[in-house]
Amino acid sequence: MKPLKIFRKKNQPRLTGIWIGFFAALFVILVSLTPLLEKSELTTLDLRFKLRGPRKPSPEIAIIFIEDRDIKAIGCWPWTRDYYATLIQILKERGVKAIGFDILFLDPSEHPECDNFLVQTTKNAGNVYHTFFFELSQFKLPGEEGKFLSEKRLKRFSLPAPAGSGQFYHSSSASLPIENLAYAAKGLGMINLPPDSDGTSRRIPLFIRSSERLYPTLGLVLACEELNVPLKSLKVLPGKEVILPNKIKIPIDKKGCMLINFPGDIQEFPAYSFVQVLQSYLQLKKGEKPIVPLSELKGKVVLIGYVATGTVDLRPTPVSAKYPMVGVHASVVSNILKGNFLRQVKRPINFLVLIFLGLLLGTIIPRLNAFKGILLTLGIALVYFFLAFWLFKSPGIWIALVAPLLVIFLAYLATILYRFVFESREKMRIKSLFSRYTAPEIINKLLTSPGEVTLGGEKKELTILFADIRGFTKISENLEPEKVVEILNEALTIMVKAIFKYRGTLDKFIGDCVMAVFGAPLPQPNHAEAAVRTAVEIQQEIKKIEQKWLALIGRKIEAGIAINTGEVIIGNIGSPERMDYTAIGDAVNLTARLEEIAAEGEIIISGNTYSLVKNLVDCRKMEPITVRGKKNPIAVYKINRLL
Numbered sequence: 001m002k003p004l005k006i007f008r009k010k011n012q013p014r015l016t017g018i019w020i021g022f023f024a025a026l027f028v029i030l031v032s033l034t035p036l037l038e039k040s041e042l043t044t045l046d047l048r049f050k051l052r053g054p055r056k057p058s059p060e061i062a063i064i065f066i067e068d069r070d071i072k073a074i075g076c077w078p079w080t081r082d083y084y085a086t087l088i089q090i091l092k093e094r095g096v097k098a099i100g101f102d103i104l105f106l107d108p109s110e111h112p113e114c115d116n117f118l119v120q121t122t123k124n125a126g127n128v129y130h131t132f133f134f135e136l137s138q139f140k141l142p143g144e145e146g147k148f149l150s151e152k153r154l155k156r157f158s159l160p161a162p163a164g165s166g167q168f169y170h171s172s173s174a175s176l177p178i179e180n181l182a183y184a185a186k187g188l189g190m191i192n193l194p195p196d197s198d199g200t201s202r203r204i205p206l207f208i209r210s211s212e213r214l215y216p217t218l219g220l221v222l223a224c225e226e227l228n229v230p231l232k233s234l235k236v237l238p239g240k241e242v243i244l245p246n247k248i249k250i251p252i253d254k255k256g257c258m259l260i261n262f263p264g265d266i267q268e269f270p271a272y273s274f275v276q277v278l279q280s281y282l283q284l285k286k287g288e289k290p291i292v293p294l295s296e297l298k299g300k301v302v303l304i305g306y307v308a309t310g311t312v313d314l315r316p317t318p319v320s321a322k323y324p325m326v327g328v329h330a331s332v333v334s335n336i337l338k339g340n341f342l343r344q345v346k347r348p349i350n351f352l353v354l355i356f357l358g359l360l361l362g363t364i365i366p367r368l369n370a371f372k373g374i375l376l377t378l379g380i381a382l383v384y385f386f387l388a389f390w391l392f393k394s395p396g397i398w399i400a401l402v403a404p405l406l407v408i409f410l411a412y413l414a415t416i417l418y419r420f421v422f423e424s425r426e427k428m429r430i431k432s433l434f435s436r437y438t439a440p441e442i443i444n445k446l447l448t449s450p451g452e453v454t455l456g457g458e459k460k461e462l463t464i465l466f467a468d469i470r471g472f473t474k475i476s477e478n479l480e481p482e483k484v485v486e487i488l489n490e491a492l493t494i495m496v497k498a499i500f501k502y503r504g505t506l507d508k509f510i511g512d513c514v515m516a517v518f519g520a521p522l523p524q525p526n527h528a529e530a531a532v533r534t535a536v537e538i539q540q541e542i543k544k545i546e547q548k549w550l551a552l553i554g555r556k557i558e559a560g561i562a563i564n565t566g567e568v569i570i571g572n573i574g575s576p577e578r579m580d581y582t583a584i585g586d587a588v589n590l591t592a593r594l595e596e597i598a599a600e601g602e603i604i605i606s607g608n609t610y611s612l613v614k615n616l617v618d619c620r621k622m623e624p625i626t627v628r629g630k631k632n633p634i635a636v637y638k639i640n641r642l643l
Helices: 011-032 035-052 068-074 082-093 112-125 151-157 179-184 218-227 274-285 325-338 347-367 370-393 402-434 440-448 472-477 481-501 527-553 586-597 607-613
Strands: 061-066 098-101 128-134 187-190 203-205 207-210 213-216 235-237 241-243 249-251 257-259 271-273 301-306 314-317 320-324 458-469 505-510 513-518 559-574 579-584 603-606 617-621 636-642
Touching (some): 011 035, 011 347, 035 370, 061 068, 061 274, 082 274, 098 218, 112 179, 128 179, 151 187, 213 218, 218 325, 249 257, 271 274, 301 325, 314 325, 347 370, 347 402, 458 481, 458 527, 481 505, 505 579, 527 603, 527 636, 559 586, 579 586, 603 607, 607 617
Parallel strands (some): 098 128, 098 301, 128 187
Antiparallel strands (some): 203 257, 235 241, 314 320, 458 559, 505 513, 559 579, 603 636
């Protein structure tokens, strides 16, 4: 049977740590498959936007807002549609490239002449895009209920649905603009914006599927207009990307959604007030200096939308709790024109990251103490956090943050807990075992510096000491048993105290003889010197009690001691039911042979030991002895005194 390694089995804690790290990662992977971590991860995405700060949007975009002050200036709400028609005329005259309305004109108004004016100006401009929305059962738009008509009228604004688009958002009904307006527009774009699970808008479906057709969002069609890209030329790869003819690749998820890379709050876009645009136009006609420079709008894509209080077009986004939805569509256009998209790392890659982090922590933490372990864990967590932020800031990659941080700290806590339980158990075992063998300070060293010792069977050069009470058998024949035990205990106590004093390890009692080793279980560079000093002290202490026993029993108590240095096998040897920490080998046998020739009061050492302590002791060389199994006689020395 292999020797039992009772403390710091070199491979076991490390292998266990690796398994702990792996199962920590596996646990977090399983949790990641549920919605439990979703909202927390979304929150970290919002944090990354805030830490990154604002970015410049595409300069080809401008927004015209309908604000509270615009409504107050005109004095009625809702406005008649001739106001919007007038704005179209102004923008067309100013050379705007494309006009996109994030405003729904679903039903004929009470002023048909105003409706007709809007239809006619839309047709004449030839660059106006109006909007509609699909009725998605899980995402109803409050206050925007309209007629639900067949999508056949929209077919010219759509693409054939490719294979694999079955997971896209889909609907069988849509709320459309008034009929003549839809025909007059250059294009239509849907404005559905399903929020994430926490109610925040972070992504937008580039297409919604209906009757095997894909209908694009407003931002996409406006970007295509700016890039002079026909809608029918788009190539849709579900779950991967939308490819434009000019090699722009828009990443999309399996639902056809694009992550919106918000440049920042709405103020990052060039913005103009609806009323101020009208006033500026009139000022220009009069030859006056305009409030806003309309010349800046030339060649731009202009979006028109609400920011007035009480409208349903203000929703939470990562960059603002009340973000105008027209800004979302503007952000989509900007992302496409600049090609600065966000890409979410796929689940399999995130899972590989979790496993790597779990194995990394499981490999390193078992090698460190608790303080260094927590410092390293915090260091790895911080490095990963900054890596995730850098990936988001620079190449626009959204890698999971919550799950990896959870793996890091879970692996650390589980490893530390295991180490606490494992090492507590091992410390109890080693203390129980070695308290019989060696001094308390050595036990404490074993417990506090486990790396310095490996227990179990190993070859090691040690110094062995045998000390025997001479003539004890004859002494015990004529004494009471109680007196025999008293003599034996006193003599053995003297021997054990000396052994422990010089950091020796008590191997065993052999009747009235003691065997001790020096240099194990902890390394002891001067083990030969320690053994010699132990022997000298034993003889001195035995001499102090010899007169006492001479008076009581008529005989002195004397000891013969032998010391030898050599290579032995030391470890826990025995059976599962009973084993002892002991040394075996030729060096032990030779020491026992030397003990047999040591007379009362003598200390006999071998030539090996003498070579290590010759500067410490005054010795007399004795006749070499021949030992069975050895070809050459063994040099033997008798110690006279310490120098």
